[in-house]
Amino acid sequence: MKKALVLILAMPLFLVACLSSNQHNLQSWAFDVVTWNHEVYKITNEAVTEIDGEIGTIKKHSTNESSDLPNLFSNKYKKGTKLFKIKNVETNNYIAVQDDSIYYKAEKMEGMKTAAD
Template identity: 45%
Template sequence: MKVKTFIFSICVFSFLLVAGCSSSADWNSSFVVWNGYLYEVSDEYVTETNDEIGRVTKYSDKEGTYSGNFSNKYKKGTKLYSIKGVHTDEAIAIEEEGKYRKAISNGRYGEK
């Protein structure tokens, strides 16, 4: 009986451990991670951008933790821009089919 209890305890502990682990990215929404910050893609478009600030270096639709400038929506090579009059701590723009979609900062990646 002790063996069954021990195995059951291990199974429960393992389940709780896995359930308690969460990704720092909200995979229920589209996002880009740039320069260590998580930006949630909005429905808003911007008309004025400044300089290109980077590109998506990795695309993945599989939940996990990645490094670099990655996205769960945009493919590798997608260009990222600063927005005229808006600090990159607040929002950035993502080039999308000739338009620039606004992505709003959700804080440092990995701190949620």
């Protein structure tokens, strides 16, 4: 009986300890990003229909939050996702990210750069 009582009381403590120890693996980004040409772009929900041409491909994907972002990176899109120039729009303002058959506008974030290669 004593062993069962100790086990019942110890189980919640064990579960809380396990959950707490894995908490550092849970990452939370403020928004979805892609990087291109050593700049950071915030992905919007705005669809783009006029595409000018492909400008790059995502080379690295990670959900681990970091301040040192590599070039051609995304925290949302997988490796191989294509990036495009938007027709009649400068890439130093916006680019597009292909998600299946939809292209989403990504806005350059002023003051943010990727890590040095």
